[in-house]
Amino acid sequence: MKEAQNGLTNRQSLILRTVVESYIENGEPVGSKFLCECGRFTCSSATIRNEMAELEALGYLEQPHTSSGRVPTELGYRFYVDSLLESYNSTASDVERIKSALKEKRAELDQILTQASRLASSLTNYTGLAVRPGQGHGAFCRYEAICLSSRSLLLVMINPDGSAKTRNLRTDVDITKEDADTLARTLNSCIVGLSASEVTLPLMMRMEEMCAPASHLVSMAVKCIYETAIEKNDGDVRIDGVNRLLEYPEYSDTESIAGLLGLGDSKNALLDLVKESEELGGEAGDDVKILIGSENRLDALGSSALVFKTVKRGGRVVGAVGVIGPRRMKYQNVISMVDSLANGINELIGDDMLLPTADTERNNGNE
């Protein structure tokens, strides 16, 4: 009895693999006769039946009903995937398509992720997923104020990574370009790096003093800043191409679809999932992660599989892209695709160093 390292004989191993692959391909339970005739085995169907019985006892296979072929269990898929993981690699053509599709979007991370989710879906014909976790507690690292008209100004809030948010502030009294400059200077010198709870009344009063005569701008601006920061910290989840799953029989019932569609609402759970699987990190932390069935605790994904990889910038996790599909997913393609996609994004966003806060910069040049 030749044993492989996993406690399975070579033949059992091969049977398991073949069952998984056939089931992934056809979606139908596979029986001993089919296996026997597929050419990979020299023994008879009876022998295979015996082996399958054992694989079932070991928890790798199960039958939907007595008298139907076998279907892989979660454990079965897990075995298959693990033995596969060592040796995936992307096809050159896919890598090319991904690169060219991404290159067009030399935009902010948010947009890149949206695009990535769409891409993941269209390349695999499953559902695409992109996640951006909240960007730490840190607020912005610098502010600018641009005078748009006599009664409105544009507040530019700049993140350490160079991206920015803008908001329009309208006032009831006229403001000048000098007011705007003063406001920006005040914000930069007083609240950069502070969380909302650190902004105290005395501080506010000092800022308003600094900004006189346009002191009314201060509270508007600060409120606006923390509203925006909260939004930013909220994280985000993009799901694309749920409709592609409709053509797989495992999603023909309404409930499973409802679950997937509701996924956008439970974005916190998804964010946790990514964060958590990141922590188990170590060397494997950079790999493509695969969660099959109940391995994740989102019951909406209970009958699905999730393949994803984190996107990093400068060592920090800034997002993740992946694919949601049926448990019988074409793992080889999907794994390599997700890998390429994440790598492509990593490459695109580079690992630029972070920006300094405004203080240092401002001191030379503006005044």
Added chain:
Amino acid sequence: MKEAQNGLTNRQSLILRTVVESYIENGEPVGSKFLCECGRFTCSSATIRNEMAELEALGYLEQPHTSSGRVPTELGYRFYVDSLLESYNSTASDVERIKSALKEKRAELDQILTQASRLASSLTNYTGLAVRPGQGHGAFCRYEAICLSSRSLLLVMINPDGSAKTRNLRTDVDITKEDADTLARTLNSCIVGLSASEVTLPLMMRMEEMCAPASHLVSMAVKCIYETAIEKNDGDVRIDGVNRLLEYPEYSDTESIAGLLGLGDSKNALLDLVKESEELGGEAGDDVKILIGSENRLDALGSSALVFKTVKRGGRVVGAVGVIGPRRMKYQNVISMVDSLANGINELIGDDMLLPTADTERNNGNE
């Protein structure tokens, strides 16, 4: 035979209304016996049968099969909705909820619409819809460049309505704050108001000359500007809460869901729909629009109804919000809700005058 103005007797009219309302409520074909016993009529079921037969001949009702009750046709719904339209008004509590939910989001139009779509869905328990058409051909009306570090700057592109987009530009050679200012000045004086095809090689060369020694920034910036402008002009469609429709039996089949999910892809068609129903304008142009079944030509919505209202700023249509649901939709609630929602947004975004282009402003103050 008392005739109302529509060519229906009063009794026929009442029967039609009752059928529609009952079908909306229960989703089941309604028969003569049920009507007879509902209390609204003094005649017998046989009489009602005769009337219903006539209503069917006139095209207001139909039977799914011989020997089932009647169901309203598109025309039937249309009759019902039209006779209803004069007299809808929002419940005070709904208006309150909408206002308070919107007030929290004093953000850009894009975000407001996203929020509106979500709100529409949750308030009606149908699918929410928000549409933002492309913002004309016009590019931006002003640019600013903020120096972030020695090798990156933030390009701020400002729309006439005061909103702005930002993009990060990275270079291989060092740049100074003066370079950034020069770039902004050049952009503002040369390409404000120009469409991409109007940017000629000679113009580019002149701009690069003006920007020396940082002339390499010019082409990056211009490219970036037109990429962003294209994106902006593309319009956008938000669809939220498709899963809510799953609980209605008319969407229990996979195809109808697939159609709705695919709706995001065919955003152009939706944009057209809004634009077009706007054009028939006149006085009715400001009303809530209702498209039932094939009244719109999106076959994905063939078995659905669409209720929406445009959102305007300063007379121009800048978006639309609405609801997608089954044809047997609770029109009274939905109409009033959509109306309130659109009004709320209109109020929120105000009709601020548009900004002037940068030239005038720049001449006093900066230099």
Added chain:
DNA sequence: ATTAGCACTTGGGTAATGCGAGTGCTAAAA
């Protein structure tokens, strides 16, 4: 250890059946 043969299980598809709801029509009543 492998194989052939056989009885057994079971899901799914198909045809037959009965039921119920609702209609259309006709003839009588108002």
Added chain:
DNA sequence: TTTTAGCACTCGCATTACCCAAGTGCTAAT
């Protein structure tokens, strides 16, 4: 002329019975 009661008829739908195919487990022979 309008309304009503009565009745035969039509279908959709659920239930039942039934058969078939696929696949298994087990036993006995190789």
